[in-house]
Amino acid sequence: MINCKSISPVLSAIILAATMIALGIVILMWISGYSTMVIKQSQIDLLRSEQAAKENLVIVHATYNNSEGKVLMYLLNMGYSEVLLGPIRIIGLQSANYIIFTPEGIWFNNYSAKAVVNSTETTLTALTMSIGEVSEYLENLEIRNPSAITDKIKVYALEPCNEINGFYKVEIPAELSLNTAYRVEVWTVVNIYGKAYLCKLYTTQLTT
């Protein structure tokens, strides 16, 4: 005798659907977890690209003041929103006065920034920010182990020039050789979820 009513087709369908959904959810959760990570990176990348596309920082001139032993740079924020001025380094000149040092030997020059309005200079207060965890954004500086950076990053908020009606002056204490060309790298920083990520690199050349 065949017992045709041993399992109801509706019940079997419910069990089948539940099993498929459960299995699907497990797979999707795995995909979702991975996607979340990718999307987070993608969001950071997008915010960073957006800021990089919008900001318009101009390095007007870089010069070396031999008598005072410092490099002077004049900057203008020609964009429509605030720019966070991040690490600066003079290539080929490892200053003892660095602010970040990693086991890979990456360093930045210490510097101060001033706002110049109607020929009056006002020293800016540096903001300190933790460096973002996503290491990809530090790779172009060859920092492969961001956890080795113990210091927080120092940044200066630069307002658009038409808001402050002036420009910015950066002073980097440095002893440079005369009749030599130096390359200066200036990074801006973007604040994403309360962490600092390197945003855009500006470079200029300085001949002493």
Added chain:
Amino acid sequence: MNVIRMARKSKLKAGLAGLVAGLIAAIALLTILLPIIMQYQQHVVESYQLEEYATALQNQRKIEEKGLTSCYDPSSGTISVNNTLGVSVVVVLVYASDGVNEEVKYFQPGTLVIEPGVNKISISDLGITLEASRIRTLKLVTSRGIIIQPPYCSEVVVVIKGLSLNMVLGVEQAPGGISVKSGSELFVHGLINKTDSNTLVFINGTLVPTPESTGSGNMPLAFRADLTVSDPNIGLTIERYDVGDYVLMVVNTSSYDYYQSDSGCYNVHCYNFEISGKFTLLEFAYSYVSKYDDSSDDPLRYVLVNNGYDYAIVGVEFNDEEAGKWGLYNGTIYVSSAETNINEVDVVIRFFVDEENKVINATLYANGSIVNNTAVFYRIGDKPSTQIAVLVPVEDLFNIGPEDSFWVKAVVSDCSSGTCLVDESEWISFTYKPFKLFVDRVYEKYFGE
């Protein structure tokens, strides 16, 4: 029969139920997956829009950069700006320096405007108090963030330090490039690279004269720029006949010739690049080969050294202008990271030149072993004197980098008269300043990475 019918019915129901279950599961999974797909799609769309925005901004800046030409007259303290954009341009900042003192003036947007056409701006009107004749650097920043750096009106070709370039003509010296009229000519021969995109052509490399003697007075020509320009302040005529000059050019042209021509080049392919007629020279940088004089009469006249892209060129020029005399030269060029005994030098070039039969041979040795495929360049003819030079990959051979110095010494013997005359140069120190960074930067400016 009934039992079979019931079994079939039951299977049908189970199948239908399975189908429904599958549909429910698929809908549920899609409901979960859909937001992820949508979010991803949103990212792609936003990234694309951002790229478009950044490109548009960049294009606007380029248009403004090319549409403003300027120069500074130090005698009158006047900046002339020719605005060919057809719309006004706002200047927000002016920087001036005499090399010691500097002044920076900020102008509220709208207070300093460059109208279409030629604008004459006195630096005193800008509030600059530096002595006009002493001003060495002048920069104007527009509201789009473009920096206009007017050169002196009387000179557009400048010598800059730090790069070992004798001439640099970029957007800072000739904004918008030099537009030359028909009748102008440009000729380049040597170990040159070419990249082009539409009408934009990028040329860089080491130059070698062609033995075809196509230059003025039938001289063997390595480079000629004979440019006719309507602006009387800008003009350029150069003819060069030496082995080992370096050139970089970005040219906007609708027609040019570029073809392989190995004359004067051994173990390497050389090329000719030629333009006749109208074109625009956007960037131009030129480095003359350095010629170190050997004070004695015979047979060595000069030691030749120059920087290359990521290599150096070293060579010699013979003292062989005596009429009817064909030289038979043997020699050695020593290249070292320090001034030392010639027996201790690791990089050595041994060469042989038979002028009459136009035979040359050169071999590069590193630590006693032959370096294969050594590029050799030469100039042999009735006039001017014979030159031979070799491309030395100094960075690979003795671990030197930019700004490091290396030493060169040459010993040459001429055995054409039966007895051999031997001539030896002093050790010459040369600072290695390769053009790689500079060339790459110009390349990226026009062609991207």
